[in-house]
Amino acid sequence: MKFFLNTGRTIWQGEAMEAGKNLDLYVKAAGVVYINEEDxxxxxxxxxxxxxxxxxxGEVVVYVKKATERMPEGMIYIPMGPWANCVVKPDTHSTGMPTFKGYPGFYVEVEKTDEEFLDMRSLMRKKYIEAVE
Structure with a gap:
């Protein structure tokens, strides 16, 4: 199914980032996609x-979380972080941060999968180290 992708910070992602990006707390806060119940x-x-x-x-496997706040049908939300980085426009405009927002018509395809979810270390290795080897 096609969805409009929205990204940004969440309080849980921010809290987990401060605790440590290699912890399960961060994976559970940032390696997810929020989808409304109807979708x-x-x-x-x-x-x-x-x-x-x-x-x-690009593409990425993430865990589904039910949106707890009203989200329009046809929109998904992935918190900013390594998993979102895999599917957003990589241009950083010399800031070191990819373009998470500000480009119109950013649609993604979403499908159920049995593929492996990659923790942050594995994701970084696959996307940045193995890609250049």
Whole structure:
């Protein structure tokens, strides 16, 4: 299914980032996608399932979380972090941060998957080290 991708910080992602990015707390806060309940039903997923999010910039496997605040149908939210970095526009405009917002029409494909979820170290190795070897 096609969705509009929204990204940003969450209080949980910020708290976990301060605790340490290699901890499970950070993975549970940033390696997720928030989807509203109606869209979860259409995708045939429940909280805790894995989905693959694909864009023109890459793809990533993340865990599903039910959006607790009202989110429009057709929109998903991935907290800023390594998992979101895999699918957002990589241009940093010399800031060191990819373009998380500000480009119109940013749609991604989302599908249920049994593929492996990669923790941060494995994700970084796959995306940045193995990619240049």
């Amino acid at each position: 979860m039903e259409k995708l045939g997923v429940k909280e805790g399932d894995k989905v693959k999010v694909k864009s023109e910039y």
